[in-house]
Amino acid sequence: MQDPFECTPTDHQHCISSALARAESLCRQQQVRLTPMRRRVLELVWQHHRPVGAYALLEQLQQQGRAAPPTVYRALDFLQSQGLIHRLESLNAFIGCAQPHRPHQGQFLICQSCQSLAEITDDGIERAIDAGARTAGFTPSNQMVEIMGTCASCRQQGATDV
């Protein structure tokens, strides 16, 4: 289960290990090196399984030796370039991607109540954006969609809590 809205502690070990396995395989395919540092950063990103900032990752790295900002940012840049993580612009944070094998720019559902996040890939949204931009005479190359709101489980709790 890749969706943090649903992922339980037991599932979660699987989130991490399968993400790492996909990354290994993908990097072999692409002939790029998933070095120990890059692998470690990806592992940390998936351990959180929610948006996590560069400096939070840095602190964790520092618990096992020295580390400085450029190290983290380089690893994040690499992971992003391979599609293994996404950057959330509105949060200055990063999240693991569950479908790194097919390049995409997902849409992100950010729960304002529990801070969890889910990624969707909705053709309808992408087509609507492409059409809207072209209507304005603009040729889009890249879209960023971040949707704030309330996830299903928080909405249910909210309904019973109050």
Next chain:
Amino acid sequence: MQDPFECTPTDHQHCISSALARAESLCRQQQVRLTPMRRRVLELVWQHHRPVGAYALLEQLQQQGRAAPPTVYRALDFLQSQGLIHRLESLNAFIGCAQPHRPHQGQFLICQSCQSLAEITDDGIERAIDAGARTAGFTPSNQMVEIMGTCASCRQQGATDV
């Protein structure tokens, strides 16, 4: 003409003055105070008529006396709360809104070649996002859409330049 893709120097004085007039009127309606500082910041934002960072505005303020970051950020917060400007998350920058009277969260077309920006309000996009989110069990309250690409005039130039 509010679109920076099109706005000429002559038009542009009108961009600024009409934006300020709309702001005055809107703030009177809402019974909030468009103080000299807030008005000045809004004027600077419209003078640029493209995404502008808080510290760029600060520097301009400092040319006419002292000013510190909180002053600018407070003015920007106020302007944003009244819908007079939008914040572009992917650029850490701000842009004047040409339709502050009706609340909305526009979609932004960011030209990667000339750094100009246009805002559109496309129902199709908003509906697609709303539908996509609800399909995932998510209740959206707020959407952020920033579209990178090439504006019409840059595309034409590119076609002839190369």
Next chain:
DNA sequence: CTATGTAATGTTATAATGTAACACTACATG
């Protein structure tokens, strides 16, 4: 008109995020 309270701004310091520049190391290849 003064007193009082609230909104707005000034001021200082600092937090949080991100990068430039250069040194060093690991590793492949000839």
Next chain:
DNA sequence: CATGTAGTGTTACATTATAACATTACATAG
């Protein structure tokens, strides 16, 4: 071994944003 390249370490700094508290402007009540 010599050489080149990719990756990482290290230092310093740039950029963006906010916390905390002092001061000022302005409205309204007495």
